[in-house]
Amino acid sequence: MRVTNRLIALLLSLFITTVYSAHTLAQEKITIAVGDWPPYLSQDQKHNGIVAHLITDIFSAIGIDATITFYPWTRAYNKTRDGRFAATAIWMEKEERKADFLYSDPVLVEEFVFFHKKDSNFDWSTINDLAKLSMGGIYAYSYGPQLDKALSDGKILIDRVNRPNQNFKRLLKNRIDLFPFELNVGKSILKKQFSQAQQQQLTYHAKPYLNNSSFVLFPKSLKTSPALMERFNQQLKKIKDSGEYDDYFKNLKQGYYDISQLP
Numbered sequence: 001m002r003v004t005n006r007l008i009a010l011l012l013s014l015f016i017t018t019v020y021s022a023h024t025l026a027q028e029k030i031t032i033a034v035g036d037w038p039p040y041l042s043q044d045q046k047h048n049g050i051v052a053h054l055i056t057d058i059f060s061a062i063g064i065d066a067t068i069t070f071y072p073w074t075r076a077y078n079k080t081r082d083g084r085f086a087a088t089a090i091w092m093e094k095e096e097r098k099a100d101f102l103y104s105d106p107v108l109v110e111e112f113v114f115f116h117k118k119d120s121n122f123d124w125s126t127i128n129d130l131a132k133l134s135m136g137g138i139y140a141y142s143y144g145p146q147l148d149k150a151l152s153d154g155k156i157l158i159d160r161v162n163r164p165n166q167n168f169k170r171l172l173k174n175r176i177d178l179f180p181f182e183l184n185v186g187k188s189i190l191k192k193q194f195s196q197a198q199q200q201q202l203t204y205h206a207k208p209y210l211n212n213s214s215f216v217l218f219p220k221s222l223k224t225s226p227a228l229m230e231r232f233n234q235q236l237k238k239i240k241d242s243g244e245y246d247d248y249f250k251n252l253k254q255g256y257y258d259i260s261q262l263p
Contacts, residue, residue, distance in 0.1 A: 030086035035073035136167035
């Protein structure tokens, strides 16, 4: 009888080990290529930023272990387009991208505003109000359909540089009047790279010039992309409907993702 019990215990142990190992091996693993866009995507943020946290949690909930890897934006785009990665994040909607990628449902709505000096008393209602003001921009950067068209038509002018912090420095030195940029990204740069005294000299206009949705892109070069995107969208909808999605952004406002919060 003792032999039988021991045999049963041994077989049960082997069965559990086999099932567990099979489950581990069967778990899907993917890699997502991203660019640096703090506080949304950043190696200097907890969980690699709020959007990286959101995306990896969504995949985890559907049984997929997603790893975030950082590249310059162009490389992240091209490598994913060529099928080297399962997805890339996050991107604005552009027609030319639709030839290579499937778009997820909106993952993030970004708010773009005009940063300016507090003492400038800047106000605006239409694009025409910007005509006589000097504006700083960033190379290879889109400002949305309305502003991009005004720039291409020559109604407004923009002097571009390589990095956002250069435009904040130019604002402080009164070399430009306005810097159009994403609100939370701008706040993150000011907080990390400028003193309190400098930050207090700058503000932004409450009226956004653009509210823009951003997406996870899945490459058409991979046959698995349509099904993977569908599963991702289903889980994204679930957390939006439950209110869990909003909790990520509440945590962002409370500084949860700041590296200083790490133990």
